[in-house]
Amino acid sequence: MTMCGRRVRGLGLALLIGFVALPAQAQDARLCLSGSNTVGQKLAPMLVKGWAERQGWALHGESRPALDETRLTLATPRGALVVDILAHGTSTGFDALREGRCDLWMASRAVRDAEIGAAAALGRLYEQGQEHVIALDGLAVIVHPSNRLRALTVEQVRNAFAGRVRDWAQLGGTPGPIVLHARDDRSGTYDTFRALVMGDVALSGAATRYESTAQLAAAVAADPRAIGFVGLAGVDGARALALSERGTVPLAPDALSVATEDYVLARRLFLYSRERPRAEVQALLDFVLGPGGQAVVEQVGFVPQDIRALAQRAPDNAEYRALVAGARRLSLNFRFGEGAAVLDNKAVEDIERLARFMRAPAQAGHELLLIGFADRSESTPLEALSLSNDRVDLVAAELRAEGLRVARQRGLGQIAPVASNDNAEGRLRNRRVEVWIRPIAAPR
Template sequence: MNFTRFVGKLSLLILVATVAAIAAPKERITIKGSDTMVILVQRWTEKYPNKQNLEFQVTGGGSGTGIAALINGTTDICSSSRPMKKAEIEQLKEKTGYQGLEVRVARDGLSVYVHGSNKVKQLTIEQVGKIFTGKITNWKEVGGKDARIILYSRENNSGTYEFFKEHVLNKQDFASSAQHMAGTAALINAVGKDPNAIGYGGAAYARNVKALAIAETPSSAFVKPTEKSILSGEYPISRFLYFYLSKRPEGTMKKFIDWVISPSGQKIASEVGYYPIKK
């Protein structure tokens, strides 16, 4: 073989290999659900080191929307800020023959927010519940100024909404005056602009608002949502954040989830403003 023919064949091989690499179809992992978790999940997918021939599609819509998509088979992973309900697990099993897999991926403290100028610094869970159910309507009733309390809540397809309703409102309905916001970022923005407002959301979203110290009972200590108090369980409105899958992951999916709960993935959760599942 002369030199010219050798170079020609070598160039052809390189070209074929390059075209094959470009043409290789990318595997896609879809993740849908919690608006609270969107920033965190996006950061995980951006920082995931093994992304060759892999792409992610991350969308919010609320935990309930993500769970419905998992049941209907239109997402690979559901991100949820609340546990799946028994009825939802039964629906998933009926559709897929498998009751699904729950993976705890981070911890969060559900903060109660007010405007930075509000003189109120602390509330009991009972007071918070009475405010959001409309039984307390003026700030002066909880040590603040004489002004009507403006309520901001999440939409009812939100896992944060459901968690707050169950654990703070004791499953009572929100006051009809509550304004329901599409996402935590929108809620925080509204509270940050209104001196008489109150809202709730994940601790990671605390920007330009004040998070109140919360007491579980009138005789309990008031605790602010900090890393220490959330990880220890001392802060009374703490929760896990979840990934749900319709079945046990394999291959690329398993590698991604293993990385999310590894020290590297958990470090990113801390950087975003959430807390690791283990400390």
């Protein structure tokens, strides 16, 4: 459903400077964020503090009322504003938003169709004004730093967490029992792991379960036999493995592979709001999505959505390699629904981010290249080639409408998959338009 968002142009002055004048508030007003531990443990408190600093408000107090809960008291000119951050898992935040107990739902997965229906009174949670991608994350499969393995396939990880493989020697490691650590059932991190790794296969009952990312990472970092999974910012003293699926090369979770969502376990982190949030809630959202909030995202250890030009190894395919010769990859992809050429919510925002990036003085004298791809389920190779060109043409038209120079656009069909075509998530990653940048060639 996230592919269906309506387009809303511009974030306005509030996003650009991070300040919104708020109406007078009662003494000890309250703002609440509830849900994902991945978002709520470190990121959400830091975002609230950054927002308060931008507003010129002092942090009057910080406490931990319970495990995975943070209370921040902000001293504003209109009285105290108490911000409660309840990080007990993605599903708990949906209930809190639907029942009116919290203002923002922190989620480490996209809203589900059933949740959209159950919360219809709040508006359309899948639309751009209510679904806010705040950061990118890579779900890291972690081991002890002394583990000699550097890469696994997703199938190997699945077999280990299902209990089908019980000794590290079966995976090419040092002989010894595999000790499993996993997030609990309320966690959006576990939801993502189950969707992208486990599928219909049950998690082994031998796995130790955790509500807290930090506790899980600490347990893995302390045991050479351990394996677990956390968000990228939660790796701490453990080490993340590179992962691959059938037909793809192993990729470790890093700034480029996560920003482009090419990494097989890349995911989006969200805030969801009701249709017309209160002024202070909207002001916080504007800060989070703007440059100040995205700087905090990077500081905490997640991948921000600002655009950067990064080096990438040359593609294996000769035609693909020739198209991007002399260019650098930009840190975003545009993704599409099956058989569709419609921008999703993040893509709509990325058009505007890319326009701001290209208008900066550092990009003067540069032009864009767009390379489109399809997945192997999209009919015949010829039709897939046509569809990949349609997607490139759509992105090119949006960028030219922003006054940007697109030097070349080409669809390459079903080549160069970054994920398996055997599942829906993998096919979504393969339906993409990549963006590259290069200097404008001097006229001959």
